[in-house]
Amino acid sequence: MNKTSLLRWLSVFTLCALTGCVTTQSGGSANTNDPLEASNRAMFELNETIDRAVFKPVAQAYAFITPQPIRTCIYNIFLNIGDVWSMFNSAIQGRQVDALNTMGRILLNTTAGLGGCLDLASARGAQRIPNDFGVTLGVWGVGAGPYVVLPIVGASTLRDGSGKIVDLYANQVGWGSTVSNIDLRNSLYGLEAVVRREALLDISNVIDRTAIDRYSFIRDAYLKRRSAQIRGPGADAEALPNYEDVETETTDKK
Amino acid sequence: MTLSFLRLSAFITLLIGLMVGVPAHAQTKPNAMGAPNEFVQQVADQVLATLKADATVKAGDTARINQIVDELILPYVNFEKTTRLAAGRNWRDATPEQKVALVKAFRGTLSRTYSGAFTRVDAGTAMKTLAFRGDASAADVVVKSQVMQSSNTQPIALDYRLEKTNEGWKIYDLNVENIWLIENYRNQFTQEINKSGIDGLIAALNKRAQ
Numbered sequence: 001m002n003k004t005s006l007l008r009w010l011s012v013f014t015l016c017a018l019t020g021c022v023t024t025q026s027g028g029s030a031n032t033n034d035p036l037e038a039s040n041r042a043m044f045e046l047n048e049t050i051d052r053a054v055f056k057p058v059a060q061a062y063a064f065i066t067p068q069p070i071r072t073c074i075y076n077i078f079l080n081i082g083d084v085w086s087m088f089n090s091a092i093q094g095r096q097v098d099a100l101n102t103m104g105r106i107l108l109n110t111t112a113g114l115g116g117c118l119d120l121a122s123a124r125g126a127q128r129i130p131n132d133f134g135v136t137l138g139v140w141g142v143g144a145g146p147y148v149v150l151p152i153v154g155a156s157t158l159r160d161g162s163g164k165i166v167d168l169y170a171n172q173v174g175w176g177s178t179v180s181n182i183d184l185r186n187s188l189y190g191l192e193a194v195v196r197r198e199a200l201l202d203i204s205n206v207i208d209r210t211a212i213d214r215y216s217f218i219r220d221a222y223l224k225r226r227s228a229q230i231r232g233p234g235a236d237a238e239a240l241p242n243y244e245d246v247e248t249e250t251t252d253k254k
Numbered sequence: 255m256t257l258s259f260l261r262l263s264a265f266i267t268l269l270i271g272l273m274v275g276v277p278a279h280a281q282t283k284p285n286a287m288g289a290p291n292e293f294v295q296q297v298a299d300q301v302l303a304t305l306k307a308d309a310t311v312k313a314g315d316t317a318r319i320n321q322i323v324d325e326l327i328l329p330y331v332n333f334e335k336t337t338r339l340a341a342g343r344n345w346r347d348a349t350p351e352q353k354v355a356l357v358k359a360f361r362g363t364l365s366r367t368y369s370g371a372f373t374r375v376d377a378g379t380a381m382k383t384l385a386f387r388g389d390a391s392a393a394d395v396v397v398k399s400q401v402m403q404s405s406n407t408q409p410i411a412l413d414y415r416l417e418k419t420n421e422g423w424k425i426y427d428l429n430v431e432n433i434w435l436i437e438n439y440r441n442q443f444t445q446e447i448n449k450s451g452i453d454g455l456i457a458a459l460n461k462r463a464q
Contacts, residue, residue: 072406122408125400202370209366212442212458220441221433228432240396240415241437243339246346 034147034219043149044215050152056204059197073117075195079128080109080116085170086131093139095232098129131229133170134163138230147219155222286330286422289390291383293330293423294397294414298381301326305375312373319369327368332417332424333361339426340439344447352452359459360439379403381412393418396429 034040063071083106090099105121105128113120122128137159138144145158156164179185211217284296304326305311310318337357338345348356384398394417400409413429428435446455 069406076406119406119408123406125409127411128408202374206367206370209370210363212363212439212446212455216441216445217438220438224434224437225432241434243436243440244342245335245339246343247338 033144033223036146036148040147040149040219041215043151044154044218047149047152047154048214055193055197056201058194059201062194063198063201071195071198074191075199076109076113076119077116078192078195079119080106080113081174082130082171083109083128084174085167086129088170089131089133089136090129093131093136095139098131098232101126102129102131132163133166134160134226135229137163138226139232144223144226147223155218157223157226160226284330286424289386290395290416290423291386291397294399294416294425295381295383297327297330297425298383298399302375302379302381305372306377306379311375314369314373316369319372320365322372323365323368330423330425332419332426333357335417335424335426336360336436339436340443341447341452342440342444344444344452348452352456355456356452356459359456363459364435374403376403 066074083102087099087102087106090096090102105126108121109116109119112118134157142159144160148156148158148161150156150161150164153161153164175185175188179188207214207217282296284293284300286293301322304322308318308322311322334353334357337353337360340360341348341356345353380402381399382402384400386395386397388395394415397414397416399412399414401412402409411429411431414425415427415429415434416423416425426436443455446458450457
């Protein structure tokens, strides 16, 4: 068996393991979009435990020893690098305006923004358009599939988990072609993980304080956000949730 | 000499304290009868001005934060509607006492989101409503805004959903980065009610308060 076909089988196997080819009984929740709820909840708990033990404390230590302007600068640099992949995805989705906007943002932030440290594009009111291969698959018409909680990565779907593999590969190629020193490259991966977790500290604290059930809070937020990304930045106004108000008639009579 | 200097500096400190404290309350009240985006802007400006002038908020004083929420936000929010929509069909089965308790418990839960956001308000924090798109004469509208922080970060998209009532506009739903508040609580509410009833949901919300 040559190396390519071995890799292919390996990736199919990993995809299977990551996204849960084994179907499990539903956890009895009112949701149809989460048939793997039982195993997802188990993975969610495991992730939370790992996060509490490793990632969160490291992120907090990083926040403690690093002043806010420097943290923002480093985070912005990573976001700026990530924008290259976002731009590529916008382009292959046929969203050329988004791709051009992202290109302008990268050019401005990389030059005048000192390698992305200063997010001048945002300061000028231009919104960042985050994009990835999972969204691309969605735009191309691939359904989300069941909701899946991945190890470490967390909230995902069958489609987004598959997209994630492409994202990670692209990210690796990006780093590999620019940073040839392997130790340095791996340190940068580690730093990126810490920096991204630190940026989420405030949000995860809010979720801890306000969610009744953190699992479904994160699941519902994730699925909503993903479908909004697939609909595209301009289309969100049409997607207003229609809550059936049980007291509509009585309020009308008042 | 030293004594009079001390007295003078104490006087000046007091004066500055008063001056910083006063403008927030001297502002005009938001006009709930006006254009929805102007109304939201006025509410936000008033809250931000108060927060910026208040050092106790930065220190995380929960009592003071709750007071600000009560005085400057709650009058413009239809919190009963927010809770009712989050409860969905189950609202009909609730007794009047349960309804009151549920609204109160949910409000307590959401105040804790405010307290986190409020402590991060600094001199450069601003909220800018975007130009109103849509039918301004409609009774149910969406106002879009961006929240800017001074510290070199990207703005956060924050949308408000309002309804027109006899007392003017009332906010009843919020959207942060494409996620509507009510929508995101609906499943959790249903789940908790199915598991342990409306009283169970009230208890779960109150338990989070500790």
